[in-house]
Amino acid sequence: MxxxxxxxxxxxxxxxxxxxxxxxxxxxxxxxxxxxxxxxxxxxxxxxxxxxxxxxxxxxxxxxxxxxxxxxxxxxxxxxxxxxxxxxxxxEKEHAQDFRQRFDGSTMALQVLHGRDLSGKVAVVTGANAGIGYETAHSLALHGCTVVFACRDISRTQAAIDRIKEERAHAVCDVIELDLARLHSVRKFAASLKLRYKKLDMLVLNAGVFGLPFSLTPDGYETTFQVNHLSHMYLTLLLEPLLGQGSRVVVVSSESHRFANLSTTTLSQSALSPTSATHFWSMMAYNNSKLCNVLFGLELARMWEERGIIVNILHPGNMVSSNLSQNWWFYRLLFAIVRPFTKSLQQAASTSVYCATAPELEGATGLYFNNCCRCEPSKVAQDPELAQILWELSMSMIQAVIDPGEGTAAVDN
Missing domain, CATH: 2.20.70.10 (Ubiquitin Ligase Nedd4; Chain: W;)
Known part of the structure; x- marks a missing residue:
């Protein structure tokens, strides 16, 4: 306590x-x-x-x-x-979870990093070329961190890096292509990263999609589920060799996880990734993917705690003005209406940056944050049985695509 x-x-x-x-x-x-x-x-x-x-x-x-x-x-x-x-x-802390709240919902990511020197640190940020991911990468890079932009669109990513270098010419930014709709792209990204870097201090699982109409990825899985959860899980497991004592995994989830409809009796591959548009609702698909983020993050924290790898989960903000709402005109209109009352992108990135860098979180793992403040996720998200079912299903779905004949080595290496 x-x-x-x-x-x-x-x-x-x-x-x-x-x-x-x-x-x-x-x-x-x-x-x-x-x-x-x-x-x-x-x-x-x-x-x-x-x-x-x-x-x-x-x-x-x-x-x-x-x-x-x-x-x-x-x-x-x-x-x-x-x-x-x-x-x-x-x-000094007597216990790992002894820390007071220093920031809130109005805090900017750059304020969280005020006075910090991240030289020598290496971070990977998925979806770093726009929105919250860009502000996260931008803030880290301005404070000396080497940031790897894990993105699908290389030209847009290079333009984003150029904007950062206009502010700080010596910022160290790298880009490696990552398409979260393809598990083989995830594997290729991890292999490329391991060739370039020997360690990884921060892995920020930021990229996500919202409001997509029903569609299947080239791997045959429902797109929202694969992009938001499955590919990020696979990426994290592949990068385990680069993570060590004090490394941090930051899982960007959402308060939407509280409105998911998954349970130990309903969780199945068809529930996670339906194969047709029948009964499909994009909002529920998003809610369920965000619950998967929390379940995965908490289970990973438990598994990696002895290794000293810190894993925390967060909600960045409600209806933040970003590219997340681009897939349906109604969501674009709704996000535009509430924009004056929501966080800026710098404010939305603050909790990601806080979880990735705050000194007081050293040793504090398996926590959920909102507005840079620890809070409780939903009771369903804390169900260890549900987390175990999700883990096993996810592993089998990854394996089915990567190579059924390779066993677990295809997932873990």
Missing amino acids: AAVMPDSDSEDELPPGWEERATVDGSVYYVNHATKGTQWTHPRTGKKKVVSGDLPFGWEKCVSEDGKVFYVDHANRRTTYSDPRLAFATE
Whole structure:
């Protein structure tokens, strides 16, 4: 159970005469100038704090001729003697799930990353050339992360990368073709990624379709189900060798999962992927695919917890203005009407970025977030029996397409 945390940061204010400092390795200590004493615990809260070992993005530590340490903020062309890491200090956690809410529905993705240096990190974002995926990739890239755009349309993706490079010429963005309507494309993507990169710090399963009329993919599965769930599951399993201790898998689901109609008695391949338009409703297909996202994410978190891989699920926002509504004029009209009352794309990307990077989520896995705040998914989504049925069905459906003669190796390698 999470520790009780103060409702605001007012308790974090130091009493008069105290100063906060940080050691080279990131431990925070406190100096009492009146007594000349020091201590590791905050004089008001009694808690210990730590900071990242790295300076915020764009900062440099320097030493003057007389031996004094100072810090240079190259982006804003200013210097200070105060360690800039202290602005982002976090309390040490007794338990992995001890963290307080720092952001909300109005927070921008770039605000979540304020002061963070992601240099050396590698992220894959599916559907990164537009909408929430673009803002997620854009925000990560501006803070030094190497971002692999996993997209179907290479020309549109390159145009999106060019826009980012106009803002930050040295941004490191890569593109590898990924068509989620084809499981063999997923396999090819994973093989290409493994040739280029030896590790993966963040895997953001963002791409999705909404409101599609009934259609089957070239693999013979209902399109919404395959694109939103099945191919993402296969992609994640294929990329397991690149994921290690501290890597994060971020599953973009939706509050729509609460309106799914799947259960342990109704879940079947025909329910997940009907073969005809009879009784097909695009909205329910979407709801069910989003429930599959949560069930998959929670089951994956349980399976990979011992390996230290963090898996969390999120809802980005309601009816966010993006390409998601492009498939039917009624949805386009509805999204346009509510646009003034919904999140911007930067706000919608904030929870994805939060789950992918927030230091306080280190070790916290198998959680569901909305507005950068932990909340409970539906009871159905937390049903381990339903998750197991979905897992086995999904694996068999993947296997049926990849190569029935190869056994599980076709899925896992």
